Amino acid sequence: xEINLAHRLQNLRARALGGEAFIVEMGAKGDWTGYQLNxxxxxxxxxxxxxxxxxxxxxxxxxxxxECLAYSIRAERASRNEVPHYQVQFGSFPYDQANLLMxxxxxxxxxxxxxPMYFKEVAPFSERHMNMLLVQRLAGLxxxxxxxKSLARLAKNKRAKLSVETxxxxxxxxxxxxxxxxxxxxxxxxxxxxxxxxxxxxxxFEGGPASEGGGPANDFVTDYVLAAIxxxxxxxxxxxxxxxxxxx
Numbered sequence: 001x002e003i004n005l006a007h008r009l010q011n012l013r014a015r016a017l018g019g020e021a022f023i024v025e026m027g028a029k030g031d032w033t034g035y036q037l038n039x040x041x042x043x044x045x046x047x048x049x050x051x052x053x054x055x056x057x058x059x060x061x062x063x064x065x066x067e068c069l070a071y072s073i074r075a076e077r078a079s080r081n082e083v084p085h086y087q088v089q090f091g092s093f094p095y096d097q098a099n100l101l102m103x104x105x106x107x108x109x110x111x112x113x114x115x116p117m118y119f120k121e122v123a124p125f126s127e128r129h130m131n132m133l134l135v136q137r138l139a140g141l142x143x144x145x146x147x148x149k150s151l152a153r154l155a156k157n158k159r160a161k162l163s164v165e166t167x168x169x170x171x172x173x174x175x176x177x178x179x180x181x182x183x184x185x186x187x188x189x190x191x192x193x194x195x196x197x198x199x200x201x202x203x204x205f206e207g208g209p210a211s212e213g214g215g216p217a218n219d220f221v222t223d224y225v226l227a228a229i230x231x232x233x234x235x236x237x238x239x240x241x242x243x244x245x246x247x248x
Contacts, residue, residue: 005056012049032083039075039093051221062248065105072098096131103228104246125150137174138232159204166195177233189238196223
């Protein structure tokens with residue numbers, strides 16, 4: 001399927017900027033429910049533009065990454081300061097994605113301190129929670145006991161077998177790297193890239209957000225979790241995982 005990349009990126013950027021303006025309008029009206037509900041939608045427009053430019057090899061990926069992160073920091077700080085009795089609703093903001101982007105955008109793949117992690121404000125035992133636990137490990141912290149609990153809960157969903165195997169593989173990459181066995185870590189990263197291709201025909205991923213690579217979106221996005229892992233642990237991409245390497 002062919003797309004007009006420039007036109008698509010322009011539309012996504014326009015939508016993101018429009019979303020930010022709408023959020024400001026909701027705040028001015030005191031519609032704090034609408035305000036919070038639109039935080040994630042606007043982030044996702046920036047995020048989709050980033051993933052699309054990245055997968056197509058367009059250097060604008062770096063610009064979109066910076067804009068996505070800048071928006072996430074602005075939105076979070078504004079919410080903390082403006083929303084009365086502010087409480088984050090689970091799923092209202094993709095803290096996991098923002099933190100993973102900090103690894104991509106950070107110097108040498110190190111986790112930047114500009115963006116708070118907010119582990120407590122991500123739904124427990126969810127895939128987003130596991131992403132946050134991976135961010136912790138990539139920052140040099142030990143494995144959390146909630147990882148196995150989260151994986152066990154995901155495994156109860158019979159449709160999520162591919163997702164379970166994917167997170168098991170992420171764990172193996174990091175574990176082997178922590179043990180100093182970089183060859184094994186690279187092999188598992190290659191396997192993770194193979195698993196990403198399978199998302200195109202996987203019912204579980206097809207029913208999820210386009211950013212996760214289910215269905216036709218598989219040709220237009222990357223595995224940003226694998227990319228953050230590779231960015232932090234490797235000097236270059238694992239064989240077969242080149243499209244999941246952040247090169248800007």
